Amino acid sequence: MTTGKLFKLFKIRGGVHPDDRKQLSAGQAIEKLPMPPLLHIPLQQHIGAPAESLVRRGDEVKKGQLLARNQGAISAPVHAPTSGRIMGVGGYPAHHPSGLSVRTITLKPDGEDEWLDSLEPCDDYDQFSPEEIADRVARAGIVGMGGATFPSAVKLNLRKRYSLHTLVINGAECEPYLTCDDRLMREQAMQVVEGVKLMARALGVEQILFAIENNKPDAQASIREAAEQSEMITVVGLPTRYPMGSEKHLVQTLVGKETPARGLTADIGVVVHNVATARAVYDAIVLGRPLISRVMTVTGESIQHPKNVEVLIGTPLNNLIDYCGGFTEIPERLISGGPMMGQPLPSLRVPAVKGSNGLLALSGKLNRATTEMPCIRCASCVNACPCGLVPLDMANHIKAGSLDSSVKLGLLDCIGCGSCAYVCPSHIPLVQYFNYAKGELASRQRTQHKQNETKRLAEARNERMEKIKQAKREAMAKRKKEMEEKKRKKAEEAAAVAGAES
């Protein structure tokens, strides 16, 4: 390992220093959640097309068995988190603020927890080719576990289209409260580092930067130790600042280059993966285990005993709350993820999914919603925005209904980090405006797309009809011609006969 002490960092603009409140759960070692009575496993836990169910009500499945296969290039399969019986495949509230019903497989564990080796474990994983690694990662259903849930194999295959030089491992965990990555790095450093090396091989990069914020000295130390043998890995301590973990800003901090607007970090030769994803890769390739569980932080002032727990995918969240001793008071809010970018939960019935890193029960005392006041143009939001935007202007334009001008101001460059709303003294829900506008634009685009599609279909149909008509006309003309030909021939023949007869 090369030492990261003298690693030169580059400055990013903006950012905020929220009270990190990680001490609530940082000292708690990862515990395994007892088997819940029922698991609800959604078919879509990733960005892309939902997986297609392969099981039916009444089927018996083994732990690790493929339950649903990926559909299309950007998708991920889903596996059984334990052995048991399928109770049904149908609608169940999604792990999403809307709580809308999505297709979900319900599994009743039989308590045996019996494995089926869907991916064979292997010792000679050093021999794996990049293709084999990416293929296994795809088959294991691994997605970005920092919350982005983009299928990891697609990201590992970026080497085919970009020339990559650096793999960045995102151990920033800059969201307040969350400690699951911290614990993972402290407790399973070896697995994480092995996973990282496998990903680096799949990507064909020459260096690995393992970035960890300086508020996690223990994690830095254990990763340093685990990476000691590796020349490629540099552990880099990051200044503690939100949103340090934003992919593009993390890369800028480390390599000093901005990712071009609307581009990928791969455009500048860098790919970023999360710590938990690295462990999942290790599990998949070395142990032959698909992604069926993850570590979550259950915390907040309203939780009796904040903990870091390893949960099976599909575990209803109320099992986690119960395991942590329940609530000390009625929480003001229940959040999935961190308090900056997390989303409110519709209920505790919804299941844990591959992208869930935290379950927060926030107390009203600390997070009271206050009345919104007019903007006083204090520029706090401008100074806090890591993307160089002028949030107050964008919000004004959105309020006035002119979405297009807000786009001109950079709405689509906004990463939704919430730094602006965090500092606003007038408590203006800036992110709400931006997300509303982004949603509105997306739906407009969809409508536009639909219209175009309808138009295209209609045109195609007309064309088809026209062709058929044309064909008919031609056929008719041909027949007519043939008939005439025949007639003429007949006439000629008749004439000839007549001529001959005469």
Add this chain to the structure above:
Amino acid sequence: MSEETTTFGPYTHAKSSISRTMGLVMLSLLPATLFGLYQFGWPAIFLFLTTIVACVVAEAFSLRVAGKPIKPFLMDGSAVLTGWLLAMTLPPWAPWWIGLIGALLAIIVAKQVFGGLGQNLFNPAMVARVALLISFPLEMTLFNQPAPLFSAQAPGFLESLAITFGSSDSIDAVSSATTLGHLKTELGQGVGLPEAATTTASIWQQLWGQTSGSLGETSALLLLLGGLFLIYKKVITWHIPLSMLGTLALLASLFHLIDSDSYVGPMTHLLSGAAILCAFFIATDLVTSPVSIRGQILFGAGCGLLIYVIRTWAGYPEGVAFAVMLMNACTPLIDHYLKPRIYGRDRKGEPLVYSNEGADSK
């Protein structure tokens, strides 16, 4: 996943609020204010209170007329701060109605007519000051020598009541010009600068504030202290104060070097009049200054330039209010043209392109 969600984060918030911001500004004004009130005695205290109370009442009245909730807007402290700043710029022994009219102008004309908090184009206190200066040139330029509370030359309580609320005859006896006003008059009469300067307050007196001048503008040192506190507390950034004072000092030094006989040196410019107060508390007014860093630097430099020009070549010895208002008028334009650069884009807004793409990777 779908976008049809109703609430968004963040679900945690910095301990910031408008009242906290305004409170910090007042806190940082406190030392200079207390000093001013002490040095100019009871009449100054009466005037100070009258102005603030008038502002608050005017604000409450306007909110009522506009049908807005009164309590949250009064509690935000912006009206008090406006009154406070206005009072700081008034001659300390000005009669009560100057404070009252000023307050009405500031709150009603300059702020509420524009749409209330956050909507005004011009700094309310400066609008009031300019309007008062034009309408009541006599009352607005009558400055008195410091007469600290409880000192021998200080007027007693009743006498002070008469000064502020009674007829203004008694004032003439004690009137005295500000440093800048004095120099301007003398220069106008053909007296050379070195000569004229001997009769003004020393640099030390100006620094401390033991000189005649507006109620809260005299103590450059205490104002500076308050200003630095504001920067430390991140209510304002250093860009406007530095660019403004820097420009002012630069121009003053330049002309002073060229002709030290007719141009006042930089120290006098910086330390006298409203320069320091303006740099930290008025030009930096959040609502009426640009939001981007580059915009703020331009804004500050513009203020500094205009202050120098007006002080030196225009009819008013004190150019701060005019300068700030002129620059306020430019703020929307500055904000439109000087935006921060968006991440991943160049200054024109096009996505970045790396020409050495192939070379530096692999």
